[in-house]
Amino acid sequence: MSSPWFKYASPATFYPLAGRMIPVFWVLAAGLILLGLYWGFFQTPDQLGGTNPQKEYYRIIFIHVPAAWMSMWLYVVMVGWAAVGLVFNTRLSFMMANAIAPTGAIFTFLALWTGAFWGRPSWGTYWDWDPRLTSELILFFLYIGYIALHSAIDDTRRADRAAALLAIVGLVMVPVIFWSINCPDPNQCAALHQRSGLGRIEGNILFSMLVMTFGFLMYSFATALTRLRGIILTREADTQWVQAEVRAEGPAGART
Amino acid sequence: MGPGGGSGRGPSGGADMMEFLNQGGYAGFVWGSYGMALALLVAEVVGLRRQRRTILTRLGRLLRLRTPGGHP
Numbered sequence: 465m466s467s468p469w470f471k472y473a474s475p476a477t478f479y480p481l482a483g484r485m486i487p488v489f490w491v492l493a494a495g496l497i498l499l500g501l502y503w504g505f506f507q508t509p510d511q512l513g514g515t516n517p518q519k520e521y522y523r524i525i526f527i528h529v530p531a532a533w534m535s536m537w538l539y540v541v542m543v544g545w546a547a548v549g550l551v552f553n554t555r556l557s558f559m560m561a562n563a564i565a566p567t568g569a570i571f572t573f574l575a576l577w578t579g580a581f582w583g584r585p586s587w588g589t590y591w592d593w594d595p596r597l598t599s600e601l602i603l604f605f606l607y608i609g610y611i612a613l614h615s616a617i618d619d620t621r622r623a624d625r626a627a628a629l630l631a632i633v634g635l636v637m638v639p640v641i642f643w644s645i646n647c648p649d650p651n652q653c654a655a656l657h658q659r660s661g662l663g664r665i666e667g668n669i670l671f672s673m674l675v676m677t678f679g680f681l682m683y684s685f686a687t688a689l690t691r692l693r694g695i696i697l698t699r700e701a702d703t704q705w706v707q708a709e710v711r712a713e714g715p716a717g718a719r720t
Numbered sequence: 721m722g723p724g725g726g727s728g729r730g731p732s733g734g735a736d737m738m739e740f741l742n743q744g745g746y747a748g749f750v751w752g753s754y755g756m757a758l759a760l761l762v763a764e765v766v767g768l769r770r771q772r773r774t775i776l777t778r779l780g781r782l783l784r785l786r787t788p789g790g791h792p
Contacts, residue, residue: 510744521743524753531757570760578753585749605759683761690768701779710779 475556475696476705482689489686496679500526504672512666524582525669528536530677532575535603536638538684542610542637546628553702558624559699561631562614563692567684569607595644596657599637606634620699 472478504526512518542564549557579597580590591597610627617623632654662670700706743750 503739519746521746521749523743523750527753527757541780567764570764574757574760580747581753585746629747687764687768690772694768694771697775699781701782706779710776710783713776 473554473556475559476703478556479693479705479709480695481694484694486504486686486689489682489689493679493682493686496675496682500672500676500679503668503675508668508672509545509666515558517664518586521582521585524578526672527672528578528582528674530574530680531571531578532600534676534680534684535568535572535575536641537681538564538571539603539631539635539638542568543631549624550628550632555699556696558628559692559695560688562624562695563688564684565607565611565614566691567687569604569611570685571680572600572604572607576604583673594657596641599641599644603634603637603641606637608630610634 472481504523510520512522529693542561545557545564548554549561579600581590584590610631612622613630617626625678645657665673684709688711696707699707741747741751
C-alpha cells in the first residue's frame with residue numbers, strides 16, 4: 465500500500481497536488497491554442513482542392529475535429545474513473561468522473577455547433593440525421609443525463625453509483641460515433657462524413673489540428689482539476705484539513 | 721503589407737485585416753464557430769472561478785458558525 469498511486473488516491477493529498485498542476489495546464493493550454501490558431505489561419509491554404517473545393521470555411525476544422533475528439537476521449541476517461549470507483553469504491557475516482565462531465569458536455573456541444581456551421585456552406589444544411597451527427601447528439605444527451613441523474617439523487621454515494629452505471633452503459637456510443645460512416649466511397653453515394661486518415665491531410669492543416677487538440681486536452685485537464693478541487697472541498701467539508709484550508713484560503717475565513 | 725512608409729502601411733494593413741475578417745465571404749460561418757467556442761470556454765472558466773469563491777465563502781461561514789468564539 466506504499467505505492468504513490470494509493471497515496472494520491474486520498475483527496476487530502478491530491479488536493480494540493482492538483483493545485484500545483486493547474487497553472488501548468490493553463491499555460492500549456494493557452495500556448496498551444498494560440499499556436500494552433502495562428503498556424504491554422506496564417507500558415508494554411510485558403511482553399512482545399514479537388515472537384516468540390518472546400519473554401520475558407522474548412523478552417524472550422526481546427527475547432528470541430530479537436531472538439532469532437534475531446535468529446536469522445538473525455539467520455540472514455542469519465543467512464544474509466546466511474547468504473548474504478550465502482551470496483552474499488554474509491555471516493556476520489558467518482559469525484560474525477562463528476563469533474564470531467566461538464567467539460568465533456570461543452571466539447572460535445574461545440575462539435576455539434578461547429579459541425580452545423582461547417583455543414584451549411586459545404587453540404588447545404590445545418591443538420592441531417594447522418595449516423596455520425598445522430599450518435600454525437602446522443603453522446604451529448606448522455607453527458608447531460610449523467611449530470612442530471614447525479615444531481616437528482618441527494619445521497620452522494622448512491623448518486624455516484626447510479627450515474628456511473630449510466631455512463632458505463634452509454635460507453636457503447638463512443639465506438640458507434642467512431643465507426644459511423646454509412647458510405648465508404650463518396651463516388652457511390654452522398655456521404656457527409658467520409659473515411660479519412662491522418663496521413664491524407666495536408667501537413668500544415670494536420671499540424672494545426674493536432675496542436676489545437678493538445679491545447680483542448682490541456683484546457684480539459686485544467687478545468688476538470690479546478691472543478692475537482694471544488695468537489696473535494698464540498699464533500700470533505702467536515703474534515704480537519706479542509707477547515708484548515710478554508711481558514712487559509714477563504715475570503716471570509718481570512719478575517720478570522 | 722508593403723514595405724516602408726507609414727502612409728502606405730495604414731490602408732494596406734486595414735485591407736489585409738478586412739480580408740482576414742471576411743474569410744473569403746464565409747465570415748458568418750467561420751466566426752460563428754470560433755465565437756461560440758470562445759464564449760463557451762470563457763463562460764466555463766468564469767463559472768469555475770465564481771464556483772470556487774462561493775464554496776470557500778460558504779465553508780468559511782459554516783466554520784465560523786461552528787467554532788465557538790470564532791467570529792471576529
